[in-house]
Amino acid sequence: MDLVEKSLVSRAKQRDIHAFAELVELYKDRMVSFLFRMTGNREDAYDLAQDVFLKVYSNFHAFDSNMRFSPWLYRIAQNLAIDFLRRKKKIVYLDEPLSGDDDRVWQLESSDPLPEEVAEFKDLEGALERALLQLNPLYRMVLVLRFVEDLSYEEIANILSVPSTTVKTRLHRAREALRQLLVEQGYYEESQGGKRYGLQ
Amino acid sequence: MDCSKYRQLALEQDTTALPRGLVAAMNEHACSCAPCQGYVAQLREIEQGLKCITSVKAPADFTRSLIKCLPTTERFSNSWLPWRAVGVAAIMLLFFGFPTYILVEHPQPFVESTDARAAVHIVGQSVIVPEDVVVSGDLRVYHASLRVLGRVDGNIYLISSEHTLGEQGRVQGQVVRQTHLPWDKFVFGFRNISQELRSYLRGAWR
Numbered sequence: 001m002d003l004v005e006k007s008l009v010s011r012a013k014q015r016d017i018h019a020f021a022e023l024v025e026l027y028k029d030r031m032v033s034f035l036f037r038m039t040g041n042r043e044d045a046y047d048l049a050q051d052v053f054l055k056v057y058s059n060f061h062a063f064d065s066n067m068r069f070s071p072w073l074y075r076i077a078q079n080l081a082i083d084f085l086r087r088k089k090k091i092v093y094l095d096e097p098l099s100g101d102d103d104r105v106w107q108l109e110s111s112d113p114l115p116e117e118v119a120e121f122k123d124l125e126g127a128l129e130r131a132l133l134q135l136n137p138l139y140r141m142v143l144v145l146r147f148v149e150d151l152s153y154e155e156i157a158n159i160l161s162v163p164s165t166t167v168k169t170r171l172h173r174a175r176e177a178l179r180q181l182l183v184e185q186g187y188y189e190e191s192q193g194g195k196r197y198g199l200q
Numbered sequence: 201m202d203c204s205k206y207r208q209l210a211l212e213q214d215t216t217a218l219p220r221g222l223v224a225a226m227n228e229h230a231c232s233c234a235p236c237q238g239y240v241a242q243l244r245e246i247e248q249g250l251k252c253i254t255s256v257k258a259p260a261d262f263t264r265s266l267i268k269c270l271p272t273t274e275r276f277s278n279s280w281l282p283w284r285a286v287g288v289a290a291i292m293l294l295f296f297g298f299p300t301y302i303l304v305e306h307p308q309p310f311v312e313s314t315d316a317r318a319a320v321h322i323v324g325q326s327v328i329v330p331e332d333v334v335v336s337g338d339l340r341v342y343h344a345s346l347r348v349l350g351r352v353d354g355n356i357y358l359i360s361s362e363h364t365l366g367e368q369g370r371v372q373g374q375v376v377r378q379t380h381l382p383w384d385k386f387v388f389g390f391r392n393i394s395q396e397l398r399s400y401l402r403g404a405w406r
Contacts, residue, residue: 017267020267024262024263025263029257029258032256050266050269054271058271128250128253129253147247147251
């Protein structure tokens, strides 16, 4: 945490609204982006990001100023995202071990692409976005934190309150699960020299 | 090296940390296995794709609308503790300060003795040691006129008080006159309140 951010956090803890607003400005895009990747919906991401910052504001007294701010922020965000997904969709069993293929896929209400969406999925980004939303949220979370948010293993471990080795294992499985989904979408062929296929 | 072992190792972020022999075996496998090459290439492409995924930005008025939603009433935090202590002290002062002030300004007769069984009487502004009573210890009298009709086998301390000796009255020790310091007045006030409270509660219990 750089000095400016440390000073902002310290002032915001003392209920300095201007410092808090500056902190929000600093992190709002990262939060919205992260929550959008988790929920797949812009409006939900905006609402959740707002909830995250409101929770930060009301619980600032519990934050240890000697710790880094961003892992704490992400931890609040991931908790709210998981709660949101639990409410909105099916239950995510956080205590259940993530192994095998059974919990690899997160069922969407409708997993069939709409005709107008098909064109979008022909490129890797579109295919990845769709596959990400089909992944189990816990796999999705480590992928987003590692590759989209560009956080280190240690930072992710801190956010998820698990050892770094668990993060590595989860990431390994998540990548494989994502690849499998892209194979199922027809974007990749199953390990045949990596030749790429578009949909249909 | 089989394909599953190769694929597992190839996904390590830092293959330079692997033993040299293992890296050589991996290279050998990669050169001879096209499906594994494709597999690793796919995963690397996925990683790159995720890194380049378009980010979503917060709306322009995000911060402004958030600040409007901030709660106006805050939960108690540690910084509130001193203020709470001051509040409690103020309430205590109101409860006890006023009666104490009254008692200090209009003191009531008060007596204490080292002899707990001494049956002295308080009548109006007077403290009386009756004829047939023996006080086996010191007697301390506050704001009263002491009449010793019985016997006191100790010293008598008169605090803002007078004393008279009856015909049969005897005092074995000395009679010492003392004046109240301002702080003593408050101590006396508190002591008087507690005595009043005790006698009230005793009456209520009966």
